[in-house]
Amino acid sequence: MPTLRGNISDVVNTLQKVLLNTTVAQDQIELSKIINVYFILWQQVILDQIDKNDPDYKAALDELDDAESAAKSALKDLKKVVNAISRATDAAKAVDKVVNLAVKIIP
Amino acid sequence: MTRKASRFSLFTLAFLTLLIAVSGCTPSLSEVQAFGNASKALGLSARQALELSDSSTVDRQIYNVAANKAVGPTEGTFTGLFSGHAASLRLRLDVLDHLTNYAAALEALAAADLSKDVDKAATELKGALSGLSASFKKATNSGKDLVSEGELNLIAAAVDAIGKGIIEYKKREAVKAIILQADPAVQKASQLLERELGKSSELATFVTANITNIQAQMQIGYNDERTRATSTFGERLAALRRIQAQALAAHDAPNFFDDVSKGAAKMAKAHAALKSAVQDNEFTSPEVIRSVNELIAIAKSVQKFHESLQPR
Numbered sequence: 001m002p003t004l005r006g007n008i009s010d011v012v013n014t015l016q017k018v019l020l021n022t023t024v025a026q027d028q029i030e031l032s033k034i035i036n037v038y039f040i041l042w043q044q045v046i047l048d049q050i051d052k053n054d055p056d057y058k059a060a061l062d063e064l065d066d067a068e069s070a071a072k073s074a075l076k077d078l079k080k081v082v083n084a085i086s087r088a089t090d091a092a093k094a095v096d097k098v099v100n101l102a103v104k105i106i107p
Numbered sequence: 108m109t110r111k112a113s114r115f116s117l118f119t120l121a122f123l124t125l126l127i128a129v130s131g132c133t134p135s136l137s138e139v140q141a142f143g144n145a146s147k148a149l150g151l152s153a154r155q156a157l158e159l160s161d162s163s164t165v166d167r168q169i170y171n172v173a174a175n176k177a178v179g180p181t182e183g184t185f186t187g188l189f190s191g192h193a194a195s196l197r198l199r200l201d202v203l204d205h206l207t208n209y210a211a212a213l214e215a216l217a218a219a220d221l222s223k224d225v226d227k228a229a230t231e232l233k234g235a236l237s238g239l240s241a242s243f244k245k246a247t248n249s250g251k252d253l254v255s256e257g258e259l260n261l262i263a264a265a266v267d268a269i270g271k272g273i274i275e276y277k278k279r280e281a282v283k284a285i286i287l288q289a290d291p292a293v294q295k296a297s298q299l300l301e302r303e304l305g306k307s308s309e310l311a312t313f314v315t316a317n318i319t320n321i322q323a324q325m326q327i328g329y330n331d332e333r334t335r336a337t338s339t340f341g342e343r344l345a346a347l348r349r350i351q352a353q354a355l356a357a358h359d360a361p362n363f364f365d366d367v368s369k370g371a372a373k374m375a376k377a378h379a380a381l382k383s384a385v386q387d388n389e390f391t392s393p394e395v396i397r398s399v400n401e402l403i404a405i406a407k408s409v410q411k412f413h414e415s416l417q418p419r
Contacts, residue, residue, distance in 0.1 A: 009312045016316065019323045028327045029175065035320060036171060042316075043164070043188060046309060047195070 004050060004057065004095065007064035008042045014071035015088060018081060027081045034088045041092060044099045056097045063091035136217040138391040138399055139282055142377050143214025145403040149370040150207030152409040153300060156367045157200055159360075159416065160310045161187035163317035170324035174331075188313075199303065201242035206296045208235035209289065210374075216266075217282055225278065229266035232285060233259055239292055247299065253292035262288050283385040290382045297375035304368045311364035318360050318416070322353040356416045363412035370405040377402045 012035060019031040050057065067088045074084035096102065165187045172180050189196060212231035219225040240253040265284030268277055304310060329346050332338055377398040384392045 005309055009309075009316065012316050013312075013319075016319045016323055020319070020326065023330055025327075025330070028323075028330070029177075032171060032175065032324070032327065039164075039167070039316075039320070042313065046188070046313065 002061050002065075003052075004060060004064075004098065005042070005045050007061055007068070008038060008045065008095065011064050011067045011071060011088060011091065012038045012042065014068055014075065015084070018071055018074045018078070018084060021075065022078050022081060024078070024081070027078075027085075030085050031081065034085055034092065037092050038088070041095050041099060041101065044101050045095075048099060050098060054098060056094070060091070060094040060098050063087075063094040067091035136279065136282060136390050138395050139217040139286075139381065140214050141399050141403065142381060142395075143210045143212075143217065145399065145406045146210030146374050146377075147207055147214065149367070149374060149402065149406040149409060150203055150210060152406065152413055153203050153304060153367045153371065154200060154207070155413050156304055156314075156364055157196065157203065157310065159314045160196065160317075161189045163314050163321075164188045167317045167320045167324075170321045170328075174324040174327040176331075195246070198242060198246035199299070202239065202246050202296050202299060205235050205239035205242055206293070206300075209239060209293070211235075213282070213285065213289075216278070216285070219278070225266070225281075229263070229281070232266070233263055236262070236289055236292060239296055243292070243296055243299070253295055254288065258288045279390065282390070283388070286378070286381050286385050290378055293378045294375050297371045297378075300371035301368045301375070304364050304371065306361045306365035306368065308364060308368070311361050314364070315357060315360040318353065318357040322350060322357055325350045325353055359412055359415050363409065363416060366405055366409045366412055370402070370409055373398065373402040373405050 015031060015035050015038070019028060019035065022028060022031070067084075067090070070080070070084040070087035074080040165185055168184045168186075169180075172178055172184050208231060212228050212235055216225060216228035216232060219228055236254045237259055243249070243253045244251070262285050265281045268280065302308075325346070329343070329350060332346070333343055377395070380392065380394040380398045381390075384390060384395050
C-alpha cells in the first residue's frame, strides 16, 4: 500500500539520480532546492502521525506518483529536467497541505 | 619410605582425580562472555546507525550551503533530525542502550572473579533490565512490562545467593537465572530493532538519501571549481577520490542497516540458544557456539561498514 513516506522517498531518490547526472549549473541549483524542500517534508512525515484518511493524503500520493514519473523521464532525457522540477513542485505543495508545515516552495 | 611414597602417590592421585572431576563438571562461562561482548559491540553499532539519521542530516545541510554561493548558513543548517520533537527516535535509542547495558553487565558478571565485581555487574544488570522494560513500553506504546517486578526480584535473589565469597557454582546459577528471566525482554527488544533498522527501513532510506545528496553537492562543488584558472590536476583528482568514496558510502549505507538488523536477529537467536542450554544446566552447546560465532562475525562486519560511512 503506497504511503506518503514511501512516495516521498521514491521522488527524492529519482530526483537525486537526475541531479547526479546533470552538469547544467542552473538545473543543479533548481534540483537541489526542490530536493531540499522534500527533505524537510520527509523529516516531518517521519516525525508526525499523519491521518491516512485525509482526502488531501490521497491527492498528495497521486501528485507524488506523477512527480516520480516526470523525474524518471528526465533521467532518460535530461532536457526534461525543467518539467520534472515543475511536477515535483506541485507534488511538494500537495504534501505540504497534508503536513501543514507551510514550507516555502521556492521555484 | 616406600610406604610413605605410596601414601603420597595415592594422595596426589586422589587430588588430581578430584581436580579433573571438578574441572570437568564446571561448565565454562566463556560463551556467555563472548555473547555479552559481541552484543555490546553490535549495540554500539546499532546506536551509530540511529545517530547517522541525525548526523547525516546535518552533513547534508552543510554541504548544500557550501555548494550554493547564493546562500549562507542559518541555525537550521546545523540542526539534525533529533532536535525538536523526535521523541520516537530517542525512545528507540533508549531501548538500544538498555539492551547494550544488559549485554555488558552479563559479560561482566560471567567474567567476575571478585565479590565487588559481581555486586557491580548485578546492580547494572537489574538497572539495565528495568530500563529496557520501561523504555520498550514507551517506545511501543504497549501497556505491559517486558520484565515484571517479580522477575527482577528473582534475578536479584539469584545474584544475592552468590554471597560475598565467589563460588563458581553459585555464579553460574545466577547467570542461568538472569538468562532465563531476561530472554523474553531480549527477544522483543531485538525484534523491534530488527524490524525498524532493516535495509529498506525508513531510517535506512533516509540516511542513504542524505549521503547521496552529499555526493551530489560535492559534484556541484567540483563542477564549479574545475573551470577556475587556478584549478590543478592534483586538486581535481583528490576531489574526485572524495566523491568516489562518498558514492561508495551511499552504496554501503543500506548494507550497514541490513547488517545491524540481521545482527539484532542473531543476538536474539544466540540468547535463545543460551537460554536453551542453561535450562539443561549447560552454558554452551554446538548451537550456542554456532550462533555466538555468527553474532561475533556480524558485529565485526557492522563496525567495518560504519567506518566506511564516516564523512570525508
